[in-house]
Amino acid sequence: MAEQKNNPQAEQDLGQQTKIRREKLAVLQNQGKDPFQTTRFDWDTTSGQIKENFDAMEGRSVKVAGRLMSKRGMGKVSFCDLQDRDGRIQLYARQDEMDEAAYQEFKKYDIGDIVGVDGEVFRTQRGEMSVRARTITLLSKSLLPLPEKFHGLTNTELRYRQRYVDLMVNxxxxxxxxxxxxxxxxxxxxxxxxxxxxxxxxxxxxxxxxxxxxxxxxxxxxxxxxxxxxxxxxxxxxxxxxxxxxxxxxxxxxxxxxxxxxxxxxxxxxxxxxxxxxxxxxxxxxxxxxxxxxxxxxxxxxxxxxxxxxxxxxxxxxRLPMHEAVKQYCGIDFMTIDSDDEAVAAAKAIGVELLETAEKTWGNALYECFDQKVEEKLIxxxxxxxxxxxxxxxxxxxxxxxxxxxxxxxxxxxxxxxxxxxxxxxxxxxxxxxxxxxxxxxxxxxxxxxxxxxxxxxxxxxxxxxxxxxxxxxxxxxxxxxxxxxxxxxxxxxxxxxx
Structure with missing residues (x-):
């Protein structure tokens, strides 16, 4: 990511990862499997719906879609976290439960890729609510790696510039x-x-x-x-x-x-x-x-x-009149002051200065006393x-x-x-x-x-x-x-x- 600038090794690693991802894309395109040509995926369930209604949905076929946020295993059994609009749900994929060629292709997917999954709601032996995948379709290829998961996107300025990444990882x-x-x-x-x-x-x-x-x-x-x-x-x-x-x-x-x-x-x-x-x-x-x-x-x-x-x-x-607030916090009773000069002098005595462009009036003196001395005290x-x-x-x-x-x-x-x-x-x-x-x-x-x-x-x-x-x-x-x-x-x- 851009927050790795000024770190030559990080930039080199980022460049290598990007190169590998583009090569994977090229292979898919040469095979006629360009993910960017996919036009739609008719999902019917979100991660939130599964978690909120698990008992009723257990064993039910569902279609979910989202971004891969983590991958574990990658032997004959793989676990992934899929992130959609409601949150995250675990994906469970087994080679012997999917088309073998499709499973091997899935293993090459990267964190950040967007996929559609057709599968069944179930709970793993460890009790994790999951979707057991029958098919996993690559819907869009991520050509840039997400921020490293343990640190996330922490650079505040970069978070605002790249809000799309901020929303993904935070x-x-x-x-x-x-x-x-x-x-x-x-x-x-x-x-x-x-x-x-x-x-x-x-x-x-x-x-x-x-x-x-x-x-x-x-x-x-x-x-x-x-x-x-x-x-x-x-x-x-x-x-x-x-x-x-x-x-x-x-x-x-x-x-x-x-x-x-x-x-x-x-x-x-x-x-x-x-x-x-x-x-x-x-x-x-x-x-x-x-x-x-x-x-x-x-x-x-x-x-x-x-x-x-x-x-x-x-x-x-x-509900406090401004002049009462100034009297309470500054000790000046503007309601007993009749002239502009006296009001400006009273304000100046407590360190309040009127703007150069402002008229030196009773009202402006009262307002500046409130603005400069009282507002900060209102919790x-x-x-x-x-x-x-x-x-x-x-x-x-x-x-x-x-x-x-x-x-x-x-x-x-x-x-x-x-x-x-x-x-x-x-x-x-x-x-x-x-x-x-x-x-x-x-x-x-x-x-x-x-x-x-x-x-x-x-x-x-x-x-x-x-x-x-x-x-x-x-x-x-x-x-x-x-x-x-x-x-x-x-x-x-x-x-x-x-x-």
Whole structure:
């Protein structure tokens, strides 16, 4: 494998093994037995079905198919492990129970070859559930050897680059992606059962909007215009609320031209949902029920371990205003501070610096204190509410304090899992906030949003009170699988080219 590079002896051994496998292929092709000409094999049973229903299936004829993962014996009796979609099952082959020529041909098969087996379910003298082979058909030839079985594919970067090998030789990896699929199915079933309609919105847009992030920019040749890959699905979905689709959601890929670390990949998956006639409190209730029920359904428990912490997802999660969290963890009561200068000074006094492109305001100072000093301390599920309007350009202002918005983020194990608002439906206020984003962009903040005149027009027709929620699918799957890196739950994470 590629992880053997810089080891001359390993590369020489690999080259020799590859040469031998190609020679075996050539012999088969010259005999008119080219495995790559085989078009199908009608298997009827999996390894999992055999193991789960062995008593009922013992003595039954079955057809199984998969990859040879090990070979033992190779005299007149051979044992192999066959790996299929459910796991592994032992194959038992005897020369006197098969066509002798076919048995001798089978002995030349390599670990990694894909075969189809017609045989009978039985248990060996040692008690191993197995398939006694009558015929074994070579369906595809493996021209590269699998990683050495005692060490497997352990080079982390290579695992991500060659996920196909990773899935073959590291069974626990497959579990992550099975659970990911189950979680997405749960999200769909959960929302569908509550009257939400799944929709699709554009990936390519003429402006970037719906979040604060740096977009990927591409070019449409026919229209001769730059276009932006979506950084959120928010604005198109809210247009649908205006149009009368009262409950909508979209599960889809999002693209942000930003850094990569254990929590971030340039493309990732979210579910965004919007519901008319509710608010951010309704979204909190929904999010708590969705995530806790997923843990109970998929794992059978509310207790999970993630990043070395024991997490309790039992419903009843705390709901803490951001200014209360900052007061609790930093000792600063922003609600007693009236001026921007005083707020910025208070933040600076505890080592918090505002971004150069950020305005030196009360709201930005509060947010940076939370972001830099508090977020890392939130382990158990906690809803942080009432974000400053300065960092929430699409959220409705709090009627109790216009400096704050009806917004929350859910944090678990110092990771943001989702973001939600009582959606801003005042077109006059929305235009003013878009204009503020434009001014920030003009000052060099390339993560700031753009003016979306059509969205303003939609709001001017009237959008009902609406609650909206965006959930990071990848982060949720990281938690449910106990994965410390987002790359462990994305089949093909973004990688720097080798050259």
């Amino acid at each position: 069974p626990e990896v497959k579990r992550n992606f099975v659970l990911r699929s189950q979680f997405i199915r749960h999200v769909r079933e959960f929302l569908d059962s509550r009257g939400y309609m799944e929709v699709e919105t554009p990936v390519l847009n003429t402006i970037s909007g719906g979040a604060t992030a740096r977009p990927f920019i591409t070019h449409h040749n026919t229209l001769d215009i730059d276009m932006y890959m979506r950084i959120a699905t928010e604005l198109p979905l809210k247009r649908l609320i205006v149009g009368g689709l009262d409950r909508v959601y979209e599960i889809g890929r999002i693209f942000r031209n930003e850094g990569m670390d254990p929590k971030h990949n340039p493309e990732f998956t979210t579910v965004e949902l919007y519901q008319a006639y509710t608010d951010f409190n309704g979204m909190m209730d929904l999010f708590e029920e969705l995530l806790s029920s997923a843990a109970q359904k998929l794992l059978g428990t509310y207790q999970v371990e993630w990043q070395g912490e024991k997490i309790d997802l039992t419903p009843g999660w705390p 158990q599920p906690t809803f942080i509410t009432m974000h400053p309007v300065d960092v929430s350009p699409l959220a409705k202002r709090s009627p109790k304090d216009p400096r704050l918005t009806e917004r929350f983020e859910l944090f678990i194990c110092h990771s943001e899992m989702g973001n939600a608002f009582s959606e801003l439906n005042d077109p006059i206020d929305q235009r003013a906030r878009f204009q503020k984003q434009v001014e920030l962009r003009d000052r060099g903040d390339d993560e700031a949003g753009m003016m979306d005149d059509d969205f303003i027009t939609a709001l001017e027709y009237g959008m009902p009170p609406t609650g909206g929620l965006g959930i990071g699918i990848d982060r949720c799957v990281m938690m449910l699988t106990g994965s410390d890196s987002i790359r462990e739950v994305i089949l093909f994470p973004t990688m720097k080219p080798l050259d």
